[in-house]
Amino acid sequence: MSAEQQHAIAVDQLIKYYSQRKKIVSPDGKVSRKQQVKSVDGVSFTLQKGEVLGVIGESGCGKSTLGKLLVRLEEETSGSIRFSGVPSKELHKRSQLAFRRTAQMIFQNPFDTFDPRYTIAELLTDTLKLHKIGGSYDERLAMCEQKMEQAGLVPAQHYLHRYPHELSGGQLQRISILRSMLLSPLFIVADEPVSMLDVSVRADIINMLIDVCQKENTAMVFISHDIISTRYVSDKVAVMYLGRFVEYGPTEEVLHNPKHPYTKALISNSAMLESLEQKREVIRIEGEPPTPINTGPGCYFYSRCYQRRDSCQSIYPDFTDVGAGHKVACPYTS
Amino acid sequence: MAIMEVKNLSVIYHASGKRVAAVSDVSLTIEERDAIGIVGESGSGKSTLAMAILRLLPERIAQAQGEVSFEGADLLTLPAEKLNQLRWKQLAVVFQKSMNALSPVHKIGMQMTDVYRIKETGISKRETRSKMLQLLDMVNLPERVYDLYPHELSGGMMQRVAIALSLMHNPKLLILDEATTALDVVTQGQILEEMVALEQKLGITRMMITHDMSVVASSCNKVAVMYAGRILETGLVKDVLANPVHPYTKGLLKSIPSFTGEKRNIRGIPGSIPDLSVPNDGCIFAERCEHAMDSCLIEKPQDMVLPGNHRVACHLAGGAAYVS
Incomplete structure (x- = not known):
């Protein structure tokens, strides 16, 4: 087996541009010109089986677009995604069902995930039926029941014959995770799976997510704006800003020894219980992220950076390794 | 006390x-x-x-x-x-979606002065304007926000406007x-x-x-x-x-x-x-x-x-x- 085949997922220079038509009135009449919104702009990473990558960043930085690209809910502009060495495009073309067995997604809002007209039993067994798993309805139902009880929804009978609106957000999110994991996918994307839930149930959902991924040896991309829960879930962390990774590396290394000015600002601004014991200094960054349309040649973070220099404006910094797989896109890290 | x-x-x-x-x-x-x-x-x-x-x-x-x-x-x-x-x-209050209370067809400055002049009658327009600019500055918004419409602001900026509104009478x-x-x-x-x-x-x-x-x-x-x-x-x-x-x-x-x-x-x-x-x-x-x-x-x-x-x-x- 080659090195490439060992990776559950390998993403190389993934790019997604949305085109936008903007009418610009020039002196010689109306001119229609295409603009490109660079939503995801050259993202590369690899994950082994069972590894978890946490993607953090502000809203509008392209986290969710990246998630959708990975499970082919969006078509990429260029770049490649490979699952165990097989290009995802090919896999998807060959058989959509086979692709869905490889890559699955968990969405943010569990109330929107399910069709309100079906019971939980129907929703879960339909997935198995589509993939021709199990011989009869009863057999499939028994399989679902077993999986539910393993995931802590005890007794399963209590939930199976209810409709989605009869369950709480936490219970629904568990079922949503369970349904995505029914097919034992190789890779899963969890897009803000806990941000809609109450604080008291978040912990349980995070634990369940970690458990199922370990049990099935599934690689996961965990998208969140909550740095602290990301720390619990992931092995690696990527910080995203305007469609690019600005920092990438092992979780503890990136979060406790951040190098990029954006990561530092992000961490210093997030409210934590620890701030009770020691007052941390809050790094101020100005304004909101700009829209990724005319990004210019320089560093994207230039306009908000607190340690910018003139040289940052002329060229986008390289993604350099500062040791132990910790990569940063900023030359002034010391 | x-x-x-x-x-x-x-x-x-x-x-x-x-x-x-x-x-x-x-x-x-x-x-x-x-x-x-x-x-x-x-x-x-x-x-x-x-x-x-x-x-x-x-x-x-x-x-x-x-x-x-x-x-x-x-x-x-x-x-x-x-x-x-x-x-x-x-007594002032700011809600989670206070920004939704802003009217989309009026400029921020006008909405702020309207609210201000309900309580503070007999104050000149110029004075009100300078007071409003002061308020915007207090919540770290640039002066140009005064002449913008709500749709031109981001969620964070609008929430800042809502906070400024709540602070206008100390x-x-x-x-x-x-x-x-x-x-x-x-x-x-x-x-x-x-x-x-x-x-x-x-x-x-x-x-x-x-x-x-x-x-x-x-x-x-x-x-x-x-x-x-x-x-x-x-x-x-x-x-x-x-x-x-x-x-x-x-x-x-x-x-x-x-x-x-x-x-x-x-x-x-x-x-x-x-x-x-x-x-x-x-x-x-x-x-x-x-x-x-x-x-x-x-x-x-x-x-x-x-x-x-x-x-x-x-x-x-x-x-x-x-x-x-």
């Missing part, structure tokens, strides 16, 4: 033949220049409490009993005219109902920091409603933990969050992951909030409490006062049965 005293406040919603006790028997004292955080799960009555204090609940379906004294006046019985004089000037008490919850981490961090600085400058007392313990930890000095319409534990932030006594507070804190140190096991609180239309004589948390005893189901716990005015409503607090 206490700026606001809430005594035995109860709110009952009458809905489809049921009587839902959303807030029951809440007593709370807010001292001047305090920043008190009210935390709890969704559905624990935090917002109802704030709305009752402000008398913004629909009178037809919600019935508030008790006493809310604010500078010597009982807000619950005050005639409407008197209450109107207090609102904006003494209110004594500011109530923030999840005012920063919908914002991004960076924006939230900055707004919180600005709020704390402004309070020190203007001498504002703040009541902050949130479900996020970490927000309370970083921006408040007192905290009240609410559950199913009752306040279970209250005191200084450094006492309550560092040494929680009530099992519910402990559970809440255990469910929050920490940023530093070892990844200890995080754990949620099993179960969910009880049906509040069913009268409950015992401790409201007994159903989900792992330390519940027989007496918890029968008798309602009284407030137990620990050093530092740290109050806990739990039978087990201080009892031998609950040493750990």
